[in-house]
Every structure is written in structure tokens, then in C-alpha cells.
Amino acid sequence: MLSDQTDEQLLAQALDGNEDAFTALYRRRQGPVYRFALHMSGSPQVAEEVTQEVFLFLLQRGRDFDPSRGVLGSYLFGVARNYVRRAMEKNYNEAMTLTPAEDESESLATTHDPVESIARSQTSTAVWKAVLSLPEHYREVVVLCDLQELSYAETAQAMGCALGTVRSRLHRAHEMLARKLQSSPPALSGFAGDAARCLS
């Protein structure tokens, strides 16, 4: 069963011409890659372009992947961050644009409480804007560690830096995010419980 095979096994079969293996690998990994690019750029168009480029790169240069140096997922994030940087250099203005209309309609359809839904949507928009406003090397660690929930080691592999660098950047990024969120009251109003009281 293809679903039982590891990413590395699927990649090897795909490079040997197995289309089913490539399709399985793509469907397993395209979501995280897409969401990474989406969180980094704020643009669905950029995210799609990056996703396509990453898997094309994998088909062309997949044999360069060395399993001894880490997992394929981190490798794909490492490739994606280069393409995201390239895409954002070309489309800086578009990259800073969110698509709140599309997101709000989705959130309203999935929750029973419209008020809570709107509040959460505003909160997530405020957080996303705060993340997008971070310098790129801080934004990367937040997206990889906090949103993609990679470990420090996997994040270090994806970014090509030391473990200590990841920790220090993440610590700094959290300080910056906390300050930005404290200065944006609409984000706090969506919180319930102790969190809002602590930061006010």
C-alpha cells in the first residue's frame, strides 16, 4: 500500500517513473507546502505557484535529496522558502494582500455561533497580519515551528541554520508578535478567558 510507505520510498518510486507513487507523495505533502507558502506570503496565488515549483523541482532534482541529512518534509520546506522568497521579490505588493472575504465565508459556514466565528476570524486576521509584518527570517521560524508545528531540528534543517539560531529567532519573534498583538485591540476582543485579561 502506498499509504504505508514513507516519503522517501514514494520519492524513489516516483523518480523511477511510478506515477501513483508521485501522486501519493504529492497529495500527502502538498498541503503543508501550500500552507507554508500561504502563511509566508498571504497570497493564495503565490502559494499555488510555489507548490507547483517545489514539486517540479522534486521531479527534476529529487535524486539530490540525501535522507541522511534529514526528512523529506523539511527538505521540501527548505525548497519552498527559496521559491517563496523569489516570488515575493517579484510580487511584493500582492504578497501583502490577504483574502478575508473568502476566509470569513468559510469560517461562518463551519461554526454554529456567528459572533464567535466573526471574533475568531478577526483574531486570526490580526495574527496573520502580525506574522506577515515580521521580518522574513523571524516569520519563517514562526510559520515552521508554530503553525506547521515542526520540531526545532526539522526547522533548522529546513532553514539551513543551527538549532540555537532557530531558538533565538523564535524567542525574538514571539516578543515581537506579542507586542504587535497587544497594540491591536480587535484581536483581543475575540479572546475568551484569561488571555485577554493578562495582556490588557
Added chain:
Amino acid sequence: MTCREFKDAAELLTPSRVLRLEDEALLSHSVECPACGAWLNEQRSLGHALLTLQERTAEREAGPNVEATLLRAFRMGNLVAAPVTMDRAAPTARRLSRLFEVGAYVAAAAALLIAILLGTRVWRTQGEEQPQALVPVVTQPQSHASGGQTEAAKTTAPDDSANMAVKSLRTVATRGATTQPKESQDPTLAKAEDNQGYVDLMLCDPLICSGNTQVVRMELPASSFGPADSSELPVVADVVVGDDGLVRAYRIVNSN
């Protein structure tokens, strides 16, 4: 637990993991220490905020057109797939930039090649000029002031020069001192005053002898020029040697 220990342990946790914190030691310290408790609450708030963003985009994926494009490229074996159609700037600028990039590399390579060729040419030219400065004018047989030595010099064949006892060798660069135009190398045209005391050891046909030469200063035993006498000091001579190893001319620097 000290505040330092708390910070060291808690900083390893991401905000999302702080939300799921179950470590009793950390939790109890956060209750005891207001500062650490405030920090932990701040991390929890941040974790909540990031969690909302994570939940908002959890189901987001690339469209089916991306998969179709990739599979099409995979089947065709052509891994340069058509770009995802987007309502953005055309890729013309991208192609132009790549064209300029290739052109820049070609121009740099051409400039490097030209620089290497010119440098080689200049180096060879300098190398040809320098030996010419060392070539003395060999016109007609000149007799040295010391008769006995002259007799020995005339009878010294090019082969004997290799058999001389040489105590020290020095190459003397007489740059500019004996520079002569090529025409003056013709024995029929050179003037005596340009010879600088050199005695030719062989008739020098310009077709044979025109080439690079070196002047070698040698210290020769006095016996080479006459009957051995232990009181006589060695003779220092400048010997003109060609590329073929044959001696063209010589002159005595010191006469004892």
C-alpha cells in the same frame, strides 16, 4: 524551581505547546512567581492567537489545476510544466531577465578569454625583448689586450668551454648595455666600439645564431689560459651562450 530553570524549560515550548502544558513543576512555579506566571500567560495568549490562524488555514490546499499540471508534466517526461495560470504579470519579464543573465555570463567569459590571450601575448613579447638586450654585438674577431690569452681564446672551441673548470656561475643581465639592433649582428655591419670587449668563438650566421642568448659570468682557473701558476688568480669571464648551448662569444672581465 528557580526562575532561570523555569525560563530554560519553558522557552523550549512553542506557544501552541504551552497551551497543552502539563508539567507540574512549571505550572506550580508559574503560580508562585508572578513574573514567570505573567510570561506564561503571555505565551498562552500568543498560542491561542496562533491557533486561530492555524485552524483558519488548516484545510487550505493547492487547487486541482496544480496536480493536473504536475501529472501532465510527469507523463510527458517534460519536467518543465506550463506555469499555473494566474491573473498576474506575464512571464515575459522573467524570460527577458534570464536572457540578460545568460548574456552577462557569456560576456564575462569572453572578456576573461580576451584578457588571458592579451596577457599571454604581452608576456611573450616581454620575454622576446629581454634576451635581445643580452645579445652582444659579435662582428669580427677581436683581439684582447693580453696576447697569450688571445691565442688561447682563438683556439678555444665551443666544446672546450664545457670542459673548463667553473668555480662559480652567475647570469649577468646586461639590460640595455649591449642592446643592439638586429642588423648590427651581421658581422659586416657591426662597429667595433659596440662590441664591449667580446670575442666571438664561432662565425655567427644570423640564420643560425639569431635567437635568445644569455651572458654567464664564470670564474675560470688561470691554467685554462696558459701554463699553470699557483700564484695566478682565477680569471673572471663573461660567456655568451645561446639556446642551443653553444658559446657565441666571451670576454675577460679581469686580467691578472
